[in-house]
Amino acid sequence: MKKELFKHIPCGETLPINNIHAVSVSMPSLQDVIDYEEQTPQILEKIKSAYPRFVLHPYLKLLANYIKNKYKVSNKYEVVLLSSKEAVKIVSNKYFIHNKIDIDEPFGVILVLKGTTQLQKVLTFIQHVGCNLSSRFAQDYLYEVKVIKTKQKEELEDENTALHTLKQTLAKAYKQPIKNIGLAPSGMNAIYSVIRGLKKIQEKNNRTILVQLGWLYLDTMNIVEHHYNRTKKFLDITKLDELESFLKINGLNVSAIITEIPTNPLLQSVDLKRLRELCNKYNIVLVIDATLATPYNLNLKPYADILVESLTKFACGNADVLMGAIILNEKFKISHMQGEFFKHLDMVYIKDIQRLAYEIKDYKKRVKKISSNTKKLIHYFENCPYIDKIYHCFSKENEKNYKIAIQDDNSYSGLVSVTFNKEFKTIYDNLNFAKGPSLGTEFTLLMPYVYLAHYDYIQTKKGQEFLKKVNLPIDLLRISVGTENIEDIINEFKRVESLI
Template identity: 70%
Template sequence: MSNYFNHISCGETLPPKNIHAVSVSMPKIQDVIDYEEQTPEILEVIKSGYPRFILHPYLKKLATYLKKKYNVPDSYEVVVLSSQKAVELVSDKYYIHNKIDIDEPFGIILVQKGTSQLQKVLTYIQHSGCNLSSRFAEKYLFELGLINTLHEEELEDEDIAEDIIISTLASAYKQPKKNIYLAPSGMNAIYSVIRAINSIQSHNGRSILVQFGWLYLDTMNIVNHHYKESKIFTDVLNLDLLEEYLKENGFQVSAIITEIPTNPLLKTVDIKRLRTLCDKYNIPLIIDTTFATPYNLDLTSYADIFVESLTKFACGNADVLMGAIILNKKHTLSHMTKEFFKHCEPVFIKDKQRLAFEIKEYKTRVKKISSNTKALVEYLKTCPYIDKIYYCFSEENKENYSQTIIDDNSYTGIVSVTFKKPLSEIYDNLNFAKGPSLGTEFTLLMPYSYLAHYDMITSKKGNNFLKKIDLPIEIIRISIGCEPINDIIYEFKKLENI
């Protein structure tokens, strides 16, 4: 069999040659380390990446233009945001107010260089997901003549793009279209939900948000921004601890937020028991369904609020940043749609047009990926170099998902693996695309702990914490694609000879 997959150079966009790509190739572990250490050499090579973490080249060019246009002193950094509303939010939080009158159809904030304030502002924008769209920046720069071409891509018609996205989600989640709202990223959707819950529940004397599971880091950061009190339960398989906590504090809890399954260990909570606990104490349940997708797990009987990063499986091509809030009509908060939706930032029309084109294959894509995942898991179980395989429907999770799985052949398209060989020997010798993100039609590998928790890897205290939450340092998260399964397996087979 010939090699289906080829090496992708460090710094190449994923997908390749796509200016709006949300991932970037890091083909060797040393590339990842250099990126985390921010070495000058790697910064020369990696020019773009996940837009909430790496400033897009067009946004850099836009900031340079605006600095000149408004005669901004060199002592200030120009930071662009998705809206004026976002500027007001950041300004109020960090007591920053522009001293220059600025008139643009998006947000701009001027932050003094050489201060801790700048990093705080950039971090908050990252967590709240109020970044300006790269497609918006592209259009703006092109109309000014600052770039010569627009990226060629297939787009749905402007008049029907949003309806295609919302109708697809409404059908998948079995909800009315009015209960669904789009945000410019999955994180902005989560941010909006957390702000709304805080606003609603604080009037009811409920001030504690429970994070059930070791959630995605930015989700936890948003909770910390908006809640004086939060409680983290790192193990979703241990509901006894949560139940004991709720006996004392249940009527002070504003909501419980969790991922199904968890990232990257693919653990699945006993959702029926969790729902029973929520009902007992009248606690809204927020579920991040990005990994599960509505096509693998039917959670409509359990969640009050769904949040999904549409950047992942719904897009499938890693070239649109978008998220969605889906309110469940069956539960108590569905009548408060305006409160949940009002905190979302605007979504640029061309991003909607691109996602509308891609989301039409959402269900087909998920089913193909699911089939490939099941076959790959069966192969990996036979590999002598594999230490442990984490996947959604493993035996340890079986009793927790049996009532919610749509059919026995549905596998969430993520598998995480540890190895009996050094990480570099495995990671460096696989020719799949390698970088951040997931849910793509092309198989995509990520050394999860290195990219998500590098600060913990490099400290003894951090190492001990990762052991405490059972997150292996040398774990690779595999997002399985739609390529021929025999070719995916063949790429792994090559490792047997290393």
């Protein structure tokens, strides 16, 4: 009997395994996911580390405690760490928080009263704008003050060349000058910075409406909603007639349109040519989140004014760096305003830059391998008896629009989402791939998308009706296809087929 490549990974294990800087965590059963969403005591015992914008990293907990003791902070306060002192100013001004003691550290620290709604608001704001303190920074600090005795061993690019290597790789991939690349401590911070820049520029022209096109990633929608005074949502990207009708009346008041190509998790693509024509007609800035497209699958240079990428995903490939990028398109008028967008970017720690500069060297090779595997996996799913529906970029509904910007016919986005004609829980629990948040990893990674991203909608009848309205199935499995041997990936799905 053939040896099984994929093994059960216990709940709470970091993904990648034994990596303190991992941005994902194993949730091998659907009940683990539900317990995580409901924050039950048993799951909190198991999960010590997860996606850094959602779960406080253990090193940040240690560092907060160290700062509390160092400055003799009262137990009435929660010590909250941020990526920079500039981030402290933003949070403090928004929530009227001013530290009563002077804290002198090379990072951001604010004190928030415990047991208040203010604390949760602050933590949610930090999550949305992505100004979290780096786990590598915390590690180095804690090591220096002898709170921890060892540091994670990992390959790093040379400190003197890392920043140039990283920016040069992105500039070459996106066919842009290196000066048009800006780095952020997370993809969300990159989007936040773009929104801030757009707001500042367009207020002068009385363009106060921001259009959200498509059902976007959860925190992108939160940033759009909470940081722009007027927003208009078009959740179905296939219905550009509705957008065009809106622009005929309001086009000169719209500052920007923000969308994803393709969308997460349904892999839909908008008609880019038509969308670009509408933006040209009304002089609207087009912002595209290209994380799922990657610069190696789609060429978005002819269409987007501003591109944003979560480098945590395919650019990293190992799920152990949190970082984002803004790419300004030199073809469009907006490119000369780079200072307005880049000045809102928060600081990126040098060790994170060194780590990503090392990992990004394999970016193109990784994407091409993942694309090839994705194409073959979709072909298997088309004949798999327990698959009900397949969502992918080359489906009949998406293919025409996706091909508008395609690099070649094998440029498959590395995501596939599926629903089943058998019990979701049985299939999810029995698959032995890594299971947890994030995507773009070299190891195949599964995520029960709606449970982890929109659990609140599942809880109510009204929420479930809304999910149906936006065509987002509750029992949707999002598969981030890895670089493993494709036959091994397919055989794991075949193994589960025999169990049901």
